[in-house]
Amino acid sequence: MTDTQMDVDQFRAEARAWITSNLERRPAGADAEARGVRTDEEIVAARALQRRLFDAGFAGITYPAEYGGRGLTAAHERAFREESADFVMPDFGAVGGVTVGPIGRSLLEHGSPEFLQWHIPRILSGETIWCQFYSEPEAGSDLAGIRTRATRDGDQWLLNGSKIWSTGAFHANWAMCLARTDWDAPKHRGLTWFAVPTNAPGLTIRPITQINGTAEFCEEFLDEVVVTDADIIGEVNHGWSVTQTMLVYERGAGESGVSLMEPRELAPDLVELARRGGRTDDPAIRQAIARAHVADYAQFHLGARIAARLRSASTPDPAVAAYSKLARGVYTPLRARAAIEIGGSDALTWPEGDDAGQRPAIDYLNGRIVSIAAGSNEMQRNGIGERVLGLPREPSFDSSIPFNEVLRKSRGWNGRVG
Numbered sequence: 107m108t109d110t111q112m113d114v115d116q117f118r119a120e121a122r123a124w125i126t127s128n129l130e131r132r133p134a135g136a137d138a139e140a141r142g143v144r145t146d147e148e149i150v151a152a153r154a155l156q157r158r159l160f161d162a163g164f165a166g167i168t169y170p171a172e173y174g175g176r177g178l179t180a181a182h183e184r185a186f187r188e189e190s191a192d193f194v195m196p197d198f199g200a201v202g203g204v205t206v207g208p209i210g211r212s213l214l215e216h217g218s219p220e221f222l223q224w225h226i227p228r229i230l231s232g233e234t235i236w237c238q239f240y241s242e243p244e245a246g247s248d249l250a251g252i253r254t255r256a257t258r259d260g261d262q263w264l265l266n267g268s269k270i271w272s273t274g275a276f277h278a279n280w281a282m283c284l285a286r287t288d289w290d291a292p293k294h295r296g297l298t299w300f301a302v303p304t305n306a307p308g309l310t311i312r313p314i315t316q317i318n319g320t321a322e323f324c325e326e327f328l329d330e331v332v333v334t335d336a337d338i339i340g341e342v343n344h345g346w347s348v349t350q351t352m353l354v355y356e357r358g359a360g361e362s363g364v365s366l367m368e369p370r371e372l373a374p375d376l377v378e379l380a381r382r383g384g385r386t387d388d389p390a391i392r393q394a395i396a397r398a399h400v401a402d403y404a405q406f407h408l409g410a411r412i413a414a415r416l417r418s419a420s421t422p423d424p425a426v427a428a429y430s431k432l433a434r435g436v437y438t439p440l441r442a443r444a445a446i447e448i449g450g451s452d453a454l455t456w457p458e459g460d461d462a463g464q465r466p467a468i469d470y471l472n473g474r475i476v477s478i479a480a481g482s483n484e485m486q487r488n489g490i491g492e493r494v495l496g497l498p499r500e501p502s503f504d505s506s507i508p509f510n511e512v513l514r515k516s517r518g519w520n521g522r523v524g
């Protein structure tokens with residue numbers, strides 16, 4: 107029997123046997139880390155553990171076998187996640203999810219076979235971590251307005267410009283970088299993605315210190331950074347289709363759809379908070395917990411359904427992914443707020459070193475992340491309105507004129523179409 111035909115139960119049994127004899131159990135009550143960023147030592151440990159998974163055939167379960175994956179289905183992936191839920195797994199923080207999620211998937215869809223043969227096994231074995239260079243100080247929601255340029259120079263390209271908000275770039279070995287290659291084409295049509303090694307001469311990566319003292323993001327300055335045709339992902343000037351793929355995976359297709367675990371019990375974190383505060387008999391608190399459980403459940407099934415639909419389509423539909431992203435962008439801050447209400451003052455203060463105790467406050471502050479990252483709630487609503495509901499498009503003057511005229515003309519635009 108080949109791997110592709112392997113029954114999910116048989117795979118589950120194989121996974122369980124390997125996991126129980128090779129991985130360490132997580133200490134009881136240990137929750138996923140609230141911090142999005144890991145230390146250098148934690149990254150070294152994660153790479154070593156990832157290598158063991160790769161060697162045992164449990165890395166890249168849904169990735170093609172020819173590039174070092176297992177070539178199995180999302181159901182096999184889900185079985186593995188369920189079996190490994192109580193064990194210590196490689197933990198790269200947010201940048202790990204980005205590497206095997208939106209980046210890995212986009213590379214698989216748009217990279218050449220030679221590119222994939224070199225890069226994908228290195229990703230799956232933990233040898234290389236990737237980050238995303240797409241946002242710029244002047245281009246976030248309006249991503250097609252990026253100004254980082256790639257200029258042909260003989261048989262190579264020179265990248266110049268700046269990027270911002272790149273999650274975990276200080277741990278990354280490679281970046282997927284969006285640059286403008288044709289300034290005479292309309293804004294969506296002159297874009298190209300390049301793979302850039304993060305140690306390339308001319309590339310400066312600076313962590314951005316946040317209000318809580320940590321630094322999860324970086325800003326980058328690209329000064330005559332050299333890349334070659336072999337580093338191009340997709341086709342020259344057709345980078346927008348790669349962007350669509352990346353954002354679709356970031357917004358709800360692929361791994362993220364299966365990574366959410368089906369809620370097995372009544373919102374355990376909220377119940378624990380209510381217990382700590384002796385408020386489990388308070389009817390208002392009980393209702394808040396029940397509402398959270400219903401919403402957890404609905405969100406899991408919505409996410410799984412959308413992910414399955416996106417995976418089954420020959421081309422994933424960005425409008426469908428927008429629903430999943432919007433659901434998380436709306437619900438995550440609401441749930442975080444419910445925790446604060448249920449926990450009361452206990453949720454706002456904690457003894458030093460009490461990781462579980464600080465979780466509600468951190469989640470509350472971080473709840474906005476998912477309503478902004480990879481496209482804000484407003485942009486998801488715009489997409490659904492225009493592409494699904496057929497509402498009139500937002501007024502714009504710049505989608506069909508050459509990009510080099512856009513900046514000049516934007517100064518005199520009066521907000522009307524045409």
Ligand SMILES: Cc1cc2nc3c(=O)[nH]c(=O)nc-3n(C[C@H](O)[C@H](O)[C@H](O)COP(=O)(O)OP(=O)(O)OC[C@H]3O[C@@H](n4cnc5c(N)ncnc54)[C@H](O)[C@@H]3O)c2cc1C
Pocket residue numbers: 237238239240241242245246247248270271272273475478479480481482483484485488500
């Ligand atoms: C946790 C996190 C991780 C991130 N990681 C990365 C990364 O790894 N790599 C990377 O390149 N980027 C990353 N980003 C950047 C992210 O993609 C951008 O923040 C996002 O696209 C929004 O862009 P902006 O911040 O420039 O906001 P803006 O585009 O300036 O938007 C500001 C506000 O205006 C609203 N708005 C803008 N345009 C419209 C419109 N047309 N209609 C209605 N409302 C509108 C927005 O909804 C928002 O509320 C990350 C961001 C976060 C929060």
